[in-house]
Amino acid sequence: MTNLPRRDFIKQTGLLTGGLWLPGALADALGAPAPMRKIKLGVIGCGDRGTGLLKILQDLPDQFEVVAVCDELPFRLQNALKSAGHAKTYADYHALLDARAVEAVIIAVPLHLHFQVAKDALAAGKQVYLEKTMTYDIPQALELVRLAQQRPAQTLQVGHQYRYSPLYYRVKEMIKQGYLGKVTQIDCRWDRNGSWRRPVPEPGLERKINWRMYREYSGGLAAELLSHQMDFINWAFETHADEVFGTGGIDFYKDGRETYDNVQVMVRYAQEGMVGNFGATCGNARDGYLFKLKGTKGTISLLVDQGMYYPEQETRKQYGTVDGVTGATKITWNKDGGMAITTGAEPLKDGSWYSLRDFHQAIIERKVPDSNVLTGARAACTVHMANQAIYNHTIEKWRPEYNLA
Amino acid sequence: MLHCFLLAIGLGLAAGAPAPRRAYHLSGYAQGTTYAVTYYAADSAVAGADVARQLAEIDASLSLYAPGSLINRFNQAARGVVADRHLRLVVRKALAVYRDTGGRFDATVEPLVQAWGFGPRPVARPPSAAAIAALLPLVGSDKVHLRGDSLVKDVPGVHLDLNGIAQGYTVDVLAALLERHRIRNYLVEVGGEIRVRGRKWPGGAPMRVGVERPDTTDAPPAGLQQVVQLRAGGITTSGNYRKFKRWGPVKSAHLIDPKTGYAFRNELVSATVVARDALTADAYDNALMGMGLADALAFLRRHRHLQAYLLYQRPDGTVADTATRGFQRLIVHP
Numbered sequence: 132m133t134n135l136p137r138r139d140f141i142k143q144t145g146l147l148t149g150g151l152w153l154p155g156a157l158a159d160a161l162g163a164p165a166p167m168r169k170i171k172l173g174v175i176g177c178g179d180r181g182t183g184l185l186k187i188l189q190d191l192p193d194q195f196e197v198v199a200v201c202d203e204l205p206f207r208l209q210n211a212l213k214s215a216g217h218a219k220t221y222a223d224y225h226a227l228l229d230a231r232a233v234e235a236v237i238i239a240v241p242l243h244l245h246f247q248v249a250k251d252a253l254a255a256g257k258q259v260y261l262e263k264t265m266t267y268d269i270p271q272a273l274e275l276v277r278l279a280q281q282r283p284a285q286t287l288q289v290g291h292q293y294r295y296s297p298l299y300y301r302v303k304e305m306i307k308q309g310y311l312g313k314v315t316q317i318d319c320r321w322d323r324n325g326s327w328r329r330p331v332p333e334p335g336l337e338r339k340i341n342w343r344m345y346r347e348y349s350g351g352l353a354a355e356l357l358s359h360q361m362d363f364i365n366w367a368f369e370t371h372a373d374e375v376f377g378t379g380g381i382d383f384y385k386d387g388r389e390t391y392d393n394v395q396v397m398v399r400y401a402q403e404g405m406v407g408n409f410g411a412t413c414g415n416a417r418d419g420y421l422f423k424l425k426g427t428k429g430t431i432s433l434l435v436d437q438g439m440y441y442p443e444q445e446t447r448k449q450y451g452t453v454d455g456v457t458g459a460t461k462i463t464w465n466k467d468g469g470m471a472i473t474t475g476a477e478p479l480k481d482g483s484w485y486s487l488r489d490f491h492q493a494i495i496e497r498k499v500p501d502s503n504v505l506t507g508a509r510a511a512c513t514v515h516m517a518n519q520a521i522y523n524h525t526i527e528k529w530r531p532e533y534n535l536a
Numbered sequence: 537m538l539h540c541f542l543l544a545i546g547l548g549l550a551a552g553a554p555a556p557r558r559a560y561h562l563s564g565y566a567q568g569t570t571y572a573v574t575y576y577a578a579d580s581a582v583a584g585a586d587v588a589r590q591l592a593e594i595d596a597s598l599s600l601y602a603p604g605s606l607i608n609r610f611n612q613a614a615r616g617v618v619a620d621r622h623l624r625l626v627v628r629k630a631l632a633v634y635r636d637t638g639g640r641f642d643a644t645v646e647p648l649v650q651a652w653g654f655g656p657r658p659v660a661r662p663p664s665a666a667a668i669a670a671l672l673p674l675v676g677s678d679k680v681h682l683r684g685d686s687l688v689k690d691v692p693g694v695h696l697d698l699n700g701i702a703q704g705y706t707v708d709v710l711a712a713l714l715e716r717h718r719i720r721n722y723l724v725e726v727g728g729e730i731r732v733r734g735r736k737w738p739g740g741a742p743m744r745v746g747v748e749r750p751d752t753t754d755a756p757p758a759g760l761q762q763v764v765q766l767r768a769g770g771i772t773t774s775g776n777y778r779k780f781k782r783w784g785p786v787k788s789a790h791l792i793d794p795k796t797g798y799a800f801r802n803e804l805v806s807a808t809v810v811a812r813d814a815l816t817a818d819a820y821d822n823a824l825m826g827m828g829l830a831d832a833l834a835f836l837r838r839h840r841h842l843q844a845y846l847l848y849q850r851p852d853g854t855v856a857d858t859a860t861r862g863f864q865r866l867i868v869h870p
Contacts, residue, residue: 453763454574454736457773457808458728458748 168495170258173199173233175224175248177211178340179329180262181239185214187483194491195235201227204339206332224248228255235286235494238262241342242349246271253282258494260487262290263362264354264514265507269533272511276535279504286493288500289507291362292482295489298438299482301472302424302431303367310440311426317364317407318423321356324416326384327392344388346522351390352411353377353517360422361517362502362510364400364407371534372407372513374399375527377520383414396517409517431472436479438472505535555579557721557737566591567703568601569727575714576721576737582714590713591706597622598702600646600656611646611695616688626698626705626815627680627687633819634677637835641823642794644680646697647671649792652799655697668797675794704772704818707731711814724814729772731814744868745771747808747845762845762857764866770814774821775806791825802828803848805855810843810863817842829858836860 172188172195174181181202188195200211201221208220221227228236228251235258238248246266252259266272279287293299305311331340342348343355350358365371379394393414398407422433429442486502493500516527555578562573562584573587597606597620610617619627630643648671649655651663663671674693681688698705703726710724711731721734723743732743747762764771774791793800807824811817820842824832829848836844843862849855859867 453744453746454723455572455725455730455732455743456728456746456748457725457730457771458775458806 167193169196170194170491170494171196171198171232171234173197173201173221173227173230173236173257174211174215174218174239175201175227175236175252176239176241176262177202177207178239181237182207182211182214184237184239184483184487185211187481187487189214190480190484191487191491194488199227199230199233204336225251228252228257234258235260235490239290242354243267243342243347246275249275249287250278253278253285253287256285258286258490260288260290260490261507263292263507263510264350264358265289265504265511267350267515269512269515272508272515273532273535276504276508284497286490286497286500287504287507288486288490288493289502289504289510290483290486291359291502291507291510292486293359293435294363294366294482294502295485296436296479296482297485298433298436298472298479299363299367302433302438305431305440305472306367306424310429311424311431312428312443312446314368314403314405314424314426316425317360317405318421318425319357319360319407319409320418320421321352321360321411322415322418322421323413325413326386327352327413328386341388344390346389349390350514350518351521352379352392352394352413353396353409353521354514356411357394357396357409357517358510358514360409361398361407361513362506363422364405365509365513366501366506368400368403368405370400370403370405371509371529372398372516373401373529375513375516375520377517377527378524379521382412391521394517394521396520398513398517435482440472508535509533559736562587564588566726567595567599567706569703571706571710571724571726573710573714573725574723575719576734577717577719581717581719586713587710590709594622594702594706594709598626598698598705600697600699607696607698610687610689613689614692616686618685619682619687622705622709623687624682624685626701627682627696629705629815629819630696630698630701631677631680631682633816633823636839637820637823637827639677639794640826641700641819642675642677643696643698643700644675644677644694645792645794646695647674647693648794648797649697650695652792654792663797672797675797700774700822701815701818703727703729704770704814704816707770707814729770729814729818731770732766733768742767748773748775748806763868764810764863765868766810766866769810769812770817771808771810772814772817772821773806773808774818774825791822793826800826802826803850804829804832805847805849807832807847808845808863810866811841820844833858 174185174197177200185197188197197215197218199221200208200215200218201224202208202211203222212218227233236252237260238245238252239262240248242264245261249259249261266275327343329340331337338345376397377394379391381388381391382393384392393412394410396409398409400407420435424431427443428446429440432439432441489500512533519525520527557576557578560575560577560580564571564584575582595602595605599605600607606617606620606623633641646655648668650657651659651667651671653659674691679690679694680696706726707724707729708731711722714722721737723730723732730745732745735742742765745764745766747764791800792798804825807821809817809821809824811820824844827835829846832846836842843860845857845859845863847855847857
C-alpha cells in the first residue's frame, strides 16, 4: 500500500468553516503594507544573544536602525560594531538610556539584571524588548507587570522568539481546531552534549561571561532553554502550571558550576488536565530539541523550524479515508503516516526575525505584542517554580497572586 | 518516463456467486504530475500499459512539454495545423467556455504565462509593462477557430496552452477507457483532477473525495477542507495558492488575467467545481478563479449544471468558504 500514500487522508474536525491564519505569500500578495517608520534602537548587552539579534536586525533595515550598543566588556563592543555599523558605544547602560536618540532598547543582559535594566528603561520612556526569561524570580515578575501597566503607551515585549515563528502560530491554531483532540501529555527536551560554557579570555571574566553557571545570576537550563516550551504551552493552551515537581544535579560537568547540568521537571496543568515533562541535559545530544504534544486524536512533533502531525489510528477510523483528493497541486505524504505542518511559500526565517518584526509593529501600531509582560511573567513564574522545585526538593504550587490580568 | 504499479487487493472469493468485484489500483507519473486509477471489477480488465498508451497519445497531442506535440506545432505554425481528435475536443470546449465566461477562461494566454515564468522555459526577470503590452495583441481565443479538420489562427503569434484543462480531459479519456471495458465503478485522478462513477466493492460504499485545504502556498497542507461523496461526475480544483514567482519585490501568482496581462488579483483562494465530466469542471474552475467571489457566485446561479465550492480571503486575512446548494448536498459531515 505504500505506493498509494494519498489514500490515507483524514478528515479533520473544526476545519469546515473555521477562520484560517494565512501568513506568508498569500497575505503578502493580498494584504496592504504596514505603515513603515524606522525605529532607533539601542542594544544593551552584546554577548551571544545580543550580537545574534544584531545580525538578525541587519535583515530588518526598514524597521530598525541600531544607533547605540552597550556592554561593559570592550572586546564585546568591538565585536558588536561588526553588525552595528556606526552605532554609538556605551559601557554603562544608564548613559545609553539617557540618550534621546534612542527610542527603543533590546535588553540582552544576564538574567539577574533583566528586572533592573527593564525597570530603568521603562522609566527612561523607552520601548523595551527584554530577552527571556523575563525576570530572575517571581517577585520581580510581578513588580515588572505593575510597572509596565503604569506605562501603557510603552511596549514591553519578551523575547520568547521561537513561538513567533509562523510554524508555532499554526500549531496553536491546530490545537484550537481540534487536530489533537484532548491533549494529556507534552514532552519537551533541550539536550546537548557539551559543557554549555563560553571561552573566557582571562580568568577574571569567568563569572561575567559564564554567568549561566552561577545561581546568583542565572536560572540555569530551565530559564535559558526550557522556558521557551513552558511559555509556548501557556500561550497555546491559555493556561499556567498549577503544580511543579523537579529534580536534577551537577551530574557530569563537575567544573565548579552551580547551576545543574541535568534537570527534569514535571508540571501539572490542572485546568487543562495535562502533564508536561521538561528535561535538559548537557550529557547527551541525541534528542536535541524535542517537543511533542500528545492528544487523543493525534500528535504534533516540533523542531524549532519544522513540524509534523501524526493522526491517531482512531482518528482515521472515525472519519474514514477518502478515495481521492482534488487540489490545485499534488500532495505527498511521508511513510510513517505523518504530514508536514506548513505555513507558507517562503522558507521559515529565524524566530527572532518574526519576533523583532512584531516588536516594530507593536510600537508603530501601539498594540500589545503577543509575547508581552503578562505572558512573560507567567513563563517567569513557571521557571522560578521549576528552579525552586529542582534546588529545594519541594513541590511548588501556583498561587492566586500570580494570576495577572 | 512512466512507472506503473498494478496492485490488487482482494477479499476471499464467495463460493458459488458470480465472480466478486475487487479493487484494482494503477498509478504512475503523467503530465508532470502523478495519476491514480482505482476500479472495481471481477478481473484486471485494464492494465498499466493500457493507461500508459492512452497517456502517451494525449501527450503527443496536447503537451507543451513534449517537443513535436501537435499543440507545439500549432504554436510554431503561422496559420494552423490539422487537428487530431484530442486537440479538437479540448479546443472546442476551451472556445465554448471562453465565450460562456466572457473571456475569463482563455487558452491563448500562454505568451503571458510564459513571460511570467510559468511556462516551459525559465525566465530571469518579470516582464516589463512594455513587454506585456506587446503580448496582449496575441492573446484572445477569438483569434482561434476550428474549421473542418483544421485548427487555425488569425494572427501568427497566437499560442495555445491547454494545460489548464488537459488534466481534466485526460481523466475523462481514462474513464472512457475503463467504460470501454465495461467497468462502471471507478475513480480516476490526474494531478488532483478527478472523475468518478459508481461505488466501492465489496461493500458498496460511496466514493469519497477530499477537497484540499489550501493553507499553504508550496508545500503539503495539513488536511482537507471538505469531503464530498459523488456518485458520478468530474470534480476539479483550481487554486492561486501554491504557485508563485518572486523577483525581488515583484511577485506573481500563476493565474494570469488575459485582459490585463497581470496575475488575477481578487479574494478567491481556490475554486472546486463538480460537473458532468472532468473537462467541463476543469475549464470552469479556472474561469471562476478569474471572476472574483461576487461574479463567480452570480455566474454559478446562471449555470445550474455546475456545482462549486469557493475559498476566499477576507480583508483581515482569514479564509472563509462558500458553496452552491448542490455542492453542499455532496458534503459528508463526520
